[in-house]
Amino acid sequence: MAKMSTKFVRICAGTVAAVAVTGLGFSASASAATPPPSVPAGFSTTVFAHAGGKLTGADDIARLGDKLFVGYQNGVGSQGEPAADGTRNSTVVEFDKHGKEVGHWDVAGKVDGLGADKRTGQVVATVNEDGNSSAYTIDPDGKHHAVKHYRFSSLPHGGGTDNVSVRHGVVYIVASNPTADAKGSTAGRPALYKVTFHGTTAKTTPIFDDNITATNLVTGKTGALNLTDPDSSTFVPCGVPGLGGSLLLDGQGDQQAVFVKSWGTKKQRADVLLLSQQVDDTAFATSTEGTLYVVDSAKGEIITVTGHFTKGEAFVSAKNGLGTLSLKTGTITAFGNTVTSPKGLLFVAADHGKRK
Template sequence: MDIRPSRKPFMLGAALSAAALLSCNAIPAIAAPAEPYTVKSFAAVGSESKPDDITRLGNNIYVAFQNGVGPMGEPSASGATASTIQQYSLDGTPGASWTITGKIDGLHADEAGQRLLVTTNEDGNSAFHTVTPAAGDTAVKDYTYTGLTHGGGTDTATIYQGKIFITASNPADTTGPAVYQATLSGSTAALAPVFTDNATAAVANTGSTGTTPLALTDPDSATVVPAESPRFKNQFMLASQGDQQLIFADRAGTPQQSLQVLNLNGQVDDTAFATTSQQTLWITDPDHNTVHSVTGPFAAGQALSTVTPDTAPDYLASLDLSTGSLTPVPGLSSIHPKGLLFTSAQ
């Protein structure tokens, strides 16, 4: 693993209007967005490919490029065995980059620790890493898991009320942990279950009552719902992608923990929440090997999700937190999203 300053050619797409087409030699052409959205597009800095998770730490954006590495760390078709974390300033100027062995599935900012939390290999052979950008040659630290009992890999790392939560992806069955809490010590990430794939949850869809036993087969992305959201404020949220469900955990990881499940009308990966109406939406687009920053009429508390149909390209949708309905955002239909991040311009 290494840190290296980026000196590769960088290509910045101009801001787009409804009448303009994106032109960038490094990616296939995509259609222009419709008004009232404005999009700036940033190509991969060099040979990196397949941008996935995205996060902000301080005044920089960090993007994980998976480079075609397999879900258990298998080499890509070109022989790549490592992913790349690329740093960008808020205007898209590239900075440093780091290589991490395996396929990065989770990339999350730990503001208190001024570091990035990184998980690799969602299906198995997983490991945990931290990257401290200010630490120079010692930026990357590797950890080995203990207590990984669900039979699969790890996907997303999230900070919830000061605790590191990690999702338990690709479970062997539906009886193991869906989410772990990680405690870091030395070179070990010790895991303890937060809740299981077969936990009981109250049904959260409007008009529904009662509880139901979960049977999660695909724990994936996770986030914390902000206080500005119309529902589920300050709760931990897990997407069980293939099950078309979102699990909301109030006071997660405590004896007072309670779960709700919102059934969706489609599969979702990442979900991002706007906390003000002035925020920019950053989107990774692996099909076009591009990172986009989008400004438009986003509302405080609005939730947007990456919808992942089995037989069509991924698309961006508004999420109704009462009904579970996912409505495509027509002005941004040419973008094939993966990772999502709402953040301020400063």
């Protein structure tokens, strides 16, 4: 297992403030052959934002202050190959709290991961999840050098990079598409990096490997994993029984959710949950009141879901649509049928005029 010298930081801090959004209901006038858009009772949805122009392939989402940022891949290939129309750039779009576009930046390659570092006031983006990967920082308030490009110091897992998670100023980036050996093993390949930025270099420090030892949450059996498709990551709220305070890494093609506590330290411990579907992203409801933002890739829209949430409930962008995840069984249950092509997810708790 790769060694990591980073000091473990307790992640259970306060919740973030909300962006106020009013939910709108849908008309039930669709034909009997096609069920009308719906969500469970007590919830409502509305279109928060839609990027104009020729932007396509909406994917990840991040929040910085009261602004939202969404990456549009524009048909660029997973190793940076040009789209069918010759486009080589993805676009990161900034929306205000009302869903109005207030800024956008082009980055070379296929943008896959977005994260926000409130300590630096920057958005961190990764491009090309299968190879030829690099990273960018975007300073929304920067006038002359708002976008900076970085080459990774090394990517010993052999593939590209994907999701970006930031906690207390520490940037974590998922190591996607690892190179397996002749026997199909990914042992010794990092699954997650800590990344720091210096000059034009993004220095990577491995946190844990694809063959991390984990305990199955259903069977209780412990053994080494063999992750072949690390994709997204997030932090589990402290109030989630048994798993609070973990870093969650999703093995999309593996249909596994890996929960790691005290990651990168001698006290590191991991659990694994086998999932009933492939999952692209996960977000936890950190309050009973708030807004769930869902990126609808097919329509290029950001959808909001509002209502009375169950604190600690996990929402997932699953293969068959937006769903909720049972953290006891790994079963994914459809959350209505409003969003059939979900990608990035973001939950923002209501603040009622106060920051919590």
